[in-house]
Amino acid sequence: MKILFIGTGHMGSAILEQYANKNKDNEIFILNRNLENSKLLAEKNNVRYLTDLTEIKNIKFDIFIIGVRPIDCAKLFESLDEIDISNSLIISMVNALSIESILNSFKNSLNLSVIRMIPNMNAIIGKSLTSYTTFGDNKTLLNCGLEILKSFGKVFEITEDKYPSFVTLTGTSPAYIFEFLKAFEQFGLENNYDHKFLKELIAEQIISTVENWKNNDKETEMLIKEICVPNGSTIAGYNVLLKEKFLETVMKCLNASKEKC
Template identity: 25%
Template sequence: MKIGFIGCGNMASAMIGGILEKGICSKQEIIVSNRTVEGNERSKKNLGVNVTLDNCQVVRETKTVVLAVKPQFYEEVIAQVKGLITEKHVIISIAPGKTLRWLEEKFGKPVKIVRTMPNTPALVGEGMTGVCANSYVQDIEMAGIKEILGSFGRYEVIPERLMDVVVSVSGSSPAYVFMFIEAMADAAVADGMPRAQAYEFAAQAVMGSAKMVLETGKHPGELKDMVCSPGGTTIEAVRQLEKGGFRSSIIEAMKACVEVGRKM
């Protein structure tokens, strides 16, 4: 399998890292395009893959093409390459807000399109990706896409109507989690813990808690109750969080995220 990436920022680099680590492709079977010579030099140095400044070359040399540019550049890039897209190509989108219908309209002809929403934990092999496809994508092709997505984390096939929700619950949510870790570390520092140590304690607590949700299958509320002893320290911390509108703030932030995603 040869794979092409139009754009090679953090998300594309994370995907390529997983693909290489799992042996889905060799470095020689991947080509990426960047807007600048400096970008190509960075991709070549960090990933060891083939590089080009020509988006059309990526399409000519591969049949699986990942559109890994920012959403505002999608229309421009599609206009450049659509004349080279054939019935043998599969296009993978990673942009929020760009629906399958919108993408099909911009290509102006029947094109196999897979819409995905990965997240930055893919950089460490712990990504979460939502995925859906149009009717032109065959089962065998979808199996290959799933193999790619599984190389850098977990994935779930979902109806497209939920893709904007995926943006808020996993695509953007690492930022909320990082803020949470930072806040916990700040509090620990305020109480005398060295900052590097505080980050380690906070980050490990978040990672371990997430693993408990995934591996025990227990409801998060049940797991929370397991930590809250009557009259203890944890329930007092929970009381203060609720007093400050902790859960409501998260819900409202995520709803705002969905609304922005739908307008992109």
């Protein structure tokens, strides 16, 4: 199959790199507004690049992976429809763009299949948590599309009404988690820890704590109470979080993200 990535910014290039490293059978092309960027990515990932959208007329692409800004989608879809991409699969990672909106953008192109998906930046290490929803009857194309998604992490099929909350929990949350980690990092640096050692220390502690939480049947509140013994150092710090309304702040953060998705 022939696959075209349209728009390879931070997310698109992360997905491209993971898939290109695992791909054996399909031909991969990329198209960006910045030709030099396309050339560099093509060379790095051993794929081909297009210089202009009109080149699509000469190549029958089976799959289009859309990674452009939402504001650019209408014009892009109009151009693709003029070319006629009937019987192909569109994989869209454009936030807040429904399958219905995608299909309504095409008048001439018939029998389209669609995978709406939202990855996160952990795709860069092959560990994205990617939500997806499918439309269409072409099982061959859809299965190929899902294999692309699986190449950069785990996939979760959801209904479209779940996207705002799912994207908040998986797509936007790395930024909030990094901010949380930054506090530990800053504390360690202020206490004269070597930065490389500090990152390893924090990472191991976070990972082991999450593993404990994941595999534990106890309620989260009970796990907290078991650590926060009276008059101890843990409860001293935890009381600051309560006083500063840490939980409420995080909930406000998540709800603000959900409203924007």
